[in-house]
Amino acid sequence: MRVAMISMHTSPLEQPGIGDAGGMNVYVRNVAEHLASHGVEVDVFTRATRASQGEVVEVAPGLRVINCVAGPFEGLPKESLPTQLAAFTGSVLSFVRREAGTDGDPSSPAARAGAGHYDLIHSHYWLSGQVGWLLRDLWGVPLVHTAHTWAAVKNLGLAEGDTPEPESRRICEQQIVDNADRIIVNTQDEADALVTAYDAENTDLAVVPPGVDVDRFTPGSDRATERSRRELGIPLRAKVIAFIGRLQMLKGPHILLRAAADLIRRHPEQNIRVVICGGPSGTGMERPDELHDLAAELGVSGYVRFLSPRPPEELVSVYQAADIIAVPSYNESFGLVALEAQAAGTPVVAARVGGLPLTVTEGESGLLVDGHDPADWAHALESLVMDDDLRNSMSDVAPSHAAEYSWDVTVERMIAEYRQLVDRWRAHGCSEPDVALTSLASRDPSGSRE
Known part of the structure; x- marks a missing residue:
């Protein structure tokens, strides 16, 4: 054929x-x-x-x-x-x-x-x-x-x-x-x-x-996670929330920044860090520095690490370096990022839109959030940042859920x-x-x- x-x-x-x-x-x-x-x-x-x-x-x-x-x-x-x-x-x-x-x-x-x-x-x-x-x-x-x-x-x-x-x-x-x-x-x-x-x-x-490429996106060992964090310039003992995708309003990275700023203010002892990996796209092309400006306005520039897009063989280290992957999209037909994250053993907090409720098993491999109110997102992220046992159990379950898709x-x-x-x-x-x-x-x- x-x-x-x-x-x-x-x-x-x-x-x-x-x-x-x-x-x-x-x-x-x-x-x-x-x-x-x-x-x-x-x-x-x-x-x-x-x-x-x-x-x-x-x-x-x-x-x-x-x-x-x-x-x-x-x-x-x-x-x-x-x-x-x-x-x-x-x-x-x-x-x-x-x-x-x-x-x-x-x-x-x-x-x-x-x-x-x-x-x-x-x-x-x-x-x-x-x-x-x-x-x-x-x-x-x-x-x-x-x-x-x-x-x-x-x-x-x-x-x-x-x-x-x-x-x-x-x-x-x-x-x-x-x-x-x-x-x-x-x-x-x-x-x-x-x-x-x-x-x-x-x-x-x-x-x-x-x-999802389950051979490429795999959970990392503690040593691999430490190495990934060193290479990416992320503190080893931080709680890391990452966003991976195109930087435009539709994907909601600004929602994550606002929610994370709230958490950083309320829980300074958790040493929370945010990683945003991607490049401007769509409406984001008009203001390529918009997220940098927002981080400065929120007073969290020192807690946010912006990374350029990278190929899959390098992207896996970003998934492994993160404790949580946030997918605050306004529309997502399926959510490949959420699936790749779970294959890499990283729990996901995602918007309850499009195909994400299918991609993420709520309560087992991640959490789903109704709407895009930063306060609701801060609450959902907080539940995983503060509860190590819950986050680790989701991390254990996530790869088996992702393995259902090939x-x-x-x-x-x-x-x-x-x-x-x-x-x-x-x-x-x-x-x-x-x-x-x-x-x-x-x-x-x-x-x-x-």
Whole structure:
């Protein structure tokens, strides 16, 4: 099986925690790598952001990343990416035609469209979904879509000062829901939200939870924890609360700072320290020093350590150095950070939103907080900071909970969905581009099926 994976707005090769790179990058890279290890050939198409990387990057046997030129390499904000949908799609088609056109008559309609080169398309995020929808009909293959976030859901839980997602995005997502052959969701709650907000059909949805690399994210020994703290410049005897992720209002790092400042004032004997690991993203790009300024305003700058984003092989030491990982997000479709933390034996205090109630076993591997009032967060964090026995028991349980999720299980479920779709598509005679193009022509201009 050959799969064209579309990840237009961010590359799986980018460092998570910088700019628009985050959990989706971790997801796409791990799914693609594990698909390849299961014998599925995967090409990930993404927008080129640097000339030095080259058009084709061989990541692993059976896995390539294709950098497609669409707009300037640098300086193009995420909000402007919709203007490059046509250019990006044209770049994808050009690459595939060059490869597929070498077989048979290069002037044939199939070679010109690139039909027959892939068995299936899997798009990620709404921009890629729009591209995947067009390629689906040009190539005559089924489209699988994973959204990662949904505009209608995000707008129901905005952080204070955050900008709502535009109606244009919600309309594009509705078109994807109406036209994709399968929507992969992380949780049943996400499936229910799609049925409510986008009138999705349950038969078009498949719940496939993400996984975690339990071989990389493992609990550290006391000696490993001490070494990690020395390397990161954290006092050995401190109580450490860490935040890992992109620095923007949606992820809630400011909630942690306010809650921690309260704890630091009330419990100076606990020697509480805060670690924030990540880079500005989204609205955080407008004020990259906002969290530093907030720490100074709260009078806790000396207790907060800001770390730059780091690759997984280095990130594990941050998890191991922490006593608690805070995930105060306003919206989180699943919560890979929470899962990685637990795999590393670190209990989690997370917001009760999105997929986090599934990711965190409340009272066993962590705590869940209703809402985003810093006072409530201070109370939840305090219960673990002050109770060593409770925190240590959660630390013992957390890895076994995380072990229930693995990328191999995720990918095996995904391959089953792929095969079912490909078999059904071929059984109904929809594998020829002319059939698909006829279908495209029969739709109304809104993009909905007749």
